[in-house]
Amino acid sequence: MNSKYLTNFERVNELTAELTKVLDEVLAKDSQEIEQFDEIGVYQWLRDRLFTASTRALFGDELLKMYPAYCEDFFAFDSDLLSFFFSLPSFMMGDAFRRRRRIIDELERWSKKMHELSGGTPIDPEGPAWEPIFGSRLNRARQLDYKTRHLTPRTGATLDLGLTFGLASNVIPATGWMLMHLLNPSADPSILPRIMQELHEAETPDGSLDIPVLVSQPLLQSLWTETLRLYLDALVTRNLTEDLLLPLDEDGKRIVRLRKGENVFAPSWLGHHDPVAWSSPGKSAAKEFDAERFVVRDAKTGRESFSVGGTAGKYFPFGGGKTVCPGRIFAKQEALGALAMVLLRFDFEVLGFVDEKQKPAEAFPGLARAFVGSAVVVPGGDVRVKIRRKQMCR
Ligand code: HEM
Numbered sequence: 491m492n493s494k495y496l497t498n499f500e501r502v503n504e505l506t507a508e509l510t511k512v513l514d515e516v517l518a519k520d521s522q523e524i525e526q527f528d529e530i531g532v533y534q535w536l537r538d539r540l541f542t543a544s545t546r547a548l549f550g551d552e553l554l555k556m557y558p559a560y561c562e563d564f565f566a567f568d569s570d571l572l573s574f575f576f577s578l579p580s581f582m583m584g585d586a587f588r589r590r591r592r593i594i595d596e597l598e599r600w601s602k603k604m605h606e607l608s609g610g611t612p613i614d615p616e617g618p619a620w621e622p623i624f625g626s627r628l629n630r631a632r633q634l635d636y637k638t639r640h641l642t643p644r645t646g647a648t649l650d651l652g653l654t655f656g657l658a659s660n661v662i663p664a665t666g667w668m669l670m671h672l673l674n675p676s677a678d679p680s681i682l683p684r685i686m687q688e689l690h691e692a693e694t695p696d697g698s699l700d701i702p703v704l705v706s707q708p709l710l711q712s713l714w715t716e717t718l719r720l721y722l723d724a725l726v727t728r729n730l731t732e733d734l735l736l737p738l739d740e741d742g743k744r745i746v747r748l749r750k751g752e753n754v755f756a757p758s759w760l761g762h763h764d765p766v767a768w769s770s771p772g773k774s775a776a777k778e779f780d781a782e783r784f785v786v787r788d789a790k791t792g793r794e795s796f797s798v799g800g801t802a803g804k805y806f807p808f809g810g811g812k813t814v815c816p817g818r819i820f821a822k823q824e825a826l827g828a829l830a831m832v833l834l835r836f837d838f839e840v841l842g843f844v845d846e847k848q849k850p851a852e853a854f855p856g857l858a859r860a861f862v863g864s865a866v867v868v869p870g871g872d873v874r875v876k877i878r879r880k881q882m883c884r
Pocket residue numbers: 656657658660661664718722724726727807808809810811812813814815816817818820821
């Protein structure tokens with residue numbers, strides 16, 4: 491199903507088209523209202539808008555109408571998520587258990603209502619690219635699959651929560667980090683104008699975005715890749731189906747024997763932050779954000795291109811092999827599309843930083859407290875901005 495509806499380019503383009511359409515509506519509403527706010531946290535602002543656009547594109551129009559608090563509940567669930575793996579009793583994390591139950595209750599209520607509205611069976615995924623009740627082809631195919639497998643509506647609801655996790659928990663904070671770094675007053679001042687230049691090159695005469703051009707721009711790709719390098723903390727996990735001899739060095743002198751049935755974890759954090767792997771002349775140290783880390787300049791022509799050459803085995807934000815993330819193509823389109831729409835529509839005046847408790851802070855936000863393996867770590871704070879719509883905006 492993923493290869494048919496999530497990794498197939500034509501289908502991804504449909505999803506992105508729906509997402510950018512909804513985000514355009516949401517931002518158009520903001521264009522009318524935003525200037526009455528003196529100051530807002532840019533991450534919080536972006537997070538809520540991107541959650542609305544991506545859930546509507548995937549799940550249809552009704553979900554957020556029936557459950558307007560889904561965004562708030564989801565991100566609180568997202569930060570509780572790994573606590574559930576420690577099997578703590580419910581009295582020690584009562585809010586987290588209650589919240590998870592509420593989300594699943596609401597998703598179940600939504601799914602039953604949507605089945606009723608569609609006459610018992612979701613509209614054929616091979617029909618329209620999107621329809622308001624169940625949304626995308628992918629969601630309709632999943633809902634039909636739940637039926638074929640005789641899953642209860644409650645089990646379906648838990649899988650829908652899982653898909654929301656795939657959809658929102660990485661892309662949204664990653665987009666937030668990109669935007670915050672571009673606005674950071676201490677960043678290299680040449681970066682934002684060059685990014686704007688690349689965004690303008692991807693604009694079509696009618697003001698929409700040419701997504702294939704957008705996602706091929708060298709500096710934008712480098713910005714996205716660097717964000718996932720620095721902020722993603724994924725534990726890529728495998729359960730061994732047979733014994734494995736794993737060489738630990740190039741000449742195979744040191745070998746570790748792993749036994750069938752054991753779990754093996756590949757933490758992205760180690761490879762992504764390895765000071766040796768990421769120490770190239772002219773690039774910042776591994777622990778620093780360098781928007782241009784993956785840009786290569788041709789010495790003769792000065793032409794820039796994007797390259798992840800030499801990072802094999804050190805950089806694997808989407809895992810690998812048979813279970814490599816099926817959402818990776820959509821994720822990049824979603825993140826760069828949203829970044830482009832926001833930067834092309836609004837100007838941002840940075841007023842300062844706040845910490846995790848929203849108290850004024852001296853420095854650019856660091857990482858929120860999180861367990862190892864929390865995927866893209868959310869910002870432990872925000873950048874306070876005044877937003878104005880651009881004069882040329884439609
Ligand atoms: C920056 C964004 C994202 C990152 C960093 C990310 C990362 C990952 C990683 C590390 C895995 C495990 C891969 C493995 O075991 O080899 C995974 C699996 C998965 N992701 Fe993503 N993901 C992102 C966005 C998305 C999006 C947007 C969707 C869906 C719309 C999605 C859906 C999934 C699904 C369904 C799986 C499970 C695949 C399977 O087990 O067969 N992901 N993702």
